[in-house]
Amino acid sequence: MKTILIAGASGFVGQYLSRAMIAQGHRVTGLGTSKTHPMEKENDWFTWVCADTTTQGDWQDHVSTADVIINLAGRSIFKPWTKSYKQAIRDSRILTTQNLVNALPDAWQGHLISTSAVGYYGDRAETVLTEADPGGQDFLAQVCKEWEAQALKAEDKGAKVCLMRFGVVLGHGGALDVMGRAFKFFMGGPLGSGNHWFPWIHIQDIARAVDFILAKGLDGAFNFTGPEPIRQKDFARALGKALHRPAITPAPAFMVKLVMGELGASLLQSQQAFPRALENKGFSFAHKTAAKALEAIYSD
DSSP states (O other): OOEEEEETTTSHHHHHHHHHHHHTTOEEEEEESSSOOTTTTTOTTEEEEEOOTTSOSGGGGGTTTOSEEEEOOOOOSSSOOOHHHHHHHHHHHHHHHHHHHHTSOTTOOOEEEEEEEGGGGOOOTTOEEOTTSOOOOSHHHHHHHHHHHHHHGGGGGTOEEEEEEEOEEESSSHHHHHHHHHHHTTOOOOBTTSOSEEOEEEHHHHHHHHHHHHHHTOOEEEEESOSSOEEHHHHHHHHHHHTTOOOOOOBOHHHHHHHHHHHHHHHTOOOEEOOHHHHHTTOOOSOOSHHHHHHHHHHO
16 A cells, blocks of 8 residues: 555546545545545545645645655646746646655655656657657647656656656546537537547546556656547547537637637647557557547446
8 A cells, every 4th residue: 555645636637546546555645726625525545635736835744755646736728828827837737846846855765657748749740759759849848848857856856757748638527528518519520620640548548557657666758648549530530429429510720729829729739649658568558549438438
């Protein structure tokens, strides 16, 4: 049994991972800005700490008592990117990671598993992307690079550091709820031409991969993406099929950018990312295609 500290435990992925880690027999301390947490009263192995992790505070006392830290904290990117909100996107990731690492005792010898994203690579068209590829230059890529750099500083305190470069997480909640809403109203379809690559991963495979990394004691960067990439138009078709809705209403690229600005431009980026590092270590995905992942989600 380990004591696991999860920053961002009130979010979509955070709640799922909290339950998954407890099911594996671990104790979990969750951090986040919500005043309460749904698991607070339902499980004695879960402790909730309400805190703004972008600032230093008493919450940092929990860092030294943890065997494992899973850092998921970060404001949603699915909101308009005003100047102030872009700063919030950056600060929620960079400052939280700084504060977590600064609170680590010397010679900690624990495991820091920190979120990043395939946005790290920027818009890469048809390039086949593995963990060995360099980062991009746009806003999200720069945030991811700085985010990862802060996490890697934990190595100076004896930690093993794993970087999880997430694709779009599929499950009941998160981005899929936003995308699925349009389809349910018969307004779903590809974004732009839909020819760009759409990185994805089922939330169950995130939990399985984290458990795998902990069991194997792994470190380094890992693409948390499904093993079979898919183009966005094919993903839209698969989502429509899973929801029993057509996928025939495209959103023209110029309109996506006009309405959503930089966020819209980021949704049109292409990242053909493969999870080579996980597969090379022997990890096997439960959900190998986006179509099967979506079918499993909507058949629950």
